[in-house]
Amino acid sequence: MAERLSADARKQALSGIPGWAELGGREAIGKTFVFKDFNEAFGFMTRAALVAEKMDHHPEWRNVYKTVEVVLATHDAGGVTARDIELAKAMNAIAKLTPT
Amino acid sequence: MAERLSADARKQALSGIPGWAELGGREAIGKTFVFKDFNEAFGFMTRAALVAEKMDHHPEWRNVYKTVEVVLATHDAGGVTARDIELAKAMNAIAKLTPT
Numbered sequence: 001m002a003e004r005l006s007a008d009a010r011k012q013a014l015s016g017i018p019g020w021a022e023l024g025g026r027e028a029i030g031k032t033f034v035f036k037d038f039n040e041a042f043g044f045m046t047r048a049a050l051v052a053e054k055m056d057h058h059p060e061w062r063n064v065y066k067t068v069e070v071v072l073a074t075h076d077a078g079g080v081t082a083r084d085i086e087l088a089k090a091m092n093a094i095a096k097l098t099p100t
Numbered sequence: 101m102a103e104r105l106s107a108d109a110r111k112q113a114l115s116g117i118p119g120w121a122e123l124g125g126r127e128a129i130g131k132t133f134v135f136k137d138f139n140e141a142f143g144f145m146t147r148a149a150l151v152a153e154k155m156d157h158h159p160e161w162r163n164v165y166k167t168v169e170v171v172l173a174t175h176d177a178g179g180v181t182a183r184d185i186e187l188a189k190a191m192n193a194i195a196k197l198t199p200t
Contacts, residue, residue, distance in 0.1 A: 038158050042149045049142045058138050062162040 002074055002081035013085045020088050022080075028073035029080055029088060035066045036099045044068060047094045048087075057083045059091075102174055102181035113185045120188050122180075128173035129180055129188060135166045136199045144168060147194045148187075157183045159191075 005013060010029070014020055020031045035041040041063060052058045060071040070091065072084040105113060110129070114120055120131045135141040141163060152158045160171040170191065172184040 038149075038153060042146075042153075046142075046146065049138075053138060053142075058165050060162070060164045062160070064160045065158050 002077055002083045004074070004077040004079035004081055005085075010080050013080075013082075017085065017088045017092055019092065023071065026073070027079035028071050029084060030069065030071045031088070031091070033068045033070065033091075033095050034100060035068070035095075037066050040098050040100070041066045041068050044091075044094055044098045048091050051090045051094070052087060055083065055087060057087055059087065102177055102183045104174070104177040104179035104181055105185075110180050113180075113182075117185065117188045117192055119192070123171065126173070127179035128171050129184060130169065130171045131188070131191070133168045133170065133191070133195050134200060135168070135195075137166050140198050140200070141166045141168050144191075144194055144198045148191050151190045151194070152187060155183065155187060157187055159187065 010022060014022065014029065020029050022028075023030050033041070033044060035044060045061070045063060045068060048059065057074070062069045072087055073079065074081040074083055110122060114122065114129065120129050122128075123130050133141070133144060135144060145161070145163060145168060148159070157174070162169045172187055173179065174181040174183055
């Protein structure tokens with residue numbers, strides 16, 4: 001099982017994934033992605049969903065038209081783990097290819 | 101443009117779409133769908149996204165693993181319109197085909 005990252009390790013990991021930040025009141029990381037329109041936003045979600053399913057590690061996310069708010073945490077570990085960082089990196093890579 | 105439904109018209113329309121209810125504090129309707137797993141939940145979202153895009157009328161929705169919380173409202177009309185009822189019906193029809 002992936003181990004919960006310490007506050008220092010979280011901070012260091014976050015420095016490598018632009019746009020992601022720690023959530024207030026909860027050990028989790030989040031980012032709001034904004035795209036060109038619903039087509040691009042849902043396209044991003046679909047590609048991210050395939051990655052998440054393959055990792056067997058799923059996001060909490062909310063979509064309103066061209067916006068996708070994502071929260072990542074590892075429930076079993078009670079915090080943020082390397083799996084969240086990995087998924088966050090993958091989402092950034094997908095978003096880079098998606099028109100905004 | 102679709103016209104905002106009156107409270108009576110909303111109530112009557114809701115009686116025909118099981119599981120949908122008016123939201124507190126906001127003129128909108130909502131339903132929480134629960135499926136078997138992420139695959140089924142995201143499959144539902146994908147089919148619903150295609151319908152929404154075709155209608156050019158999009159949901160606000162949140163997905164956590166096998167759960168999809170949907171809120172529908174027509175922003176331009178400042179409330180619930182026939183388009184929301186139509187999308188809600190389509191979502192119920194899609195969910196019926198999706199294992200829970």
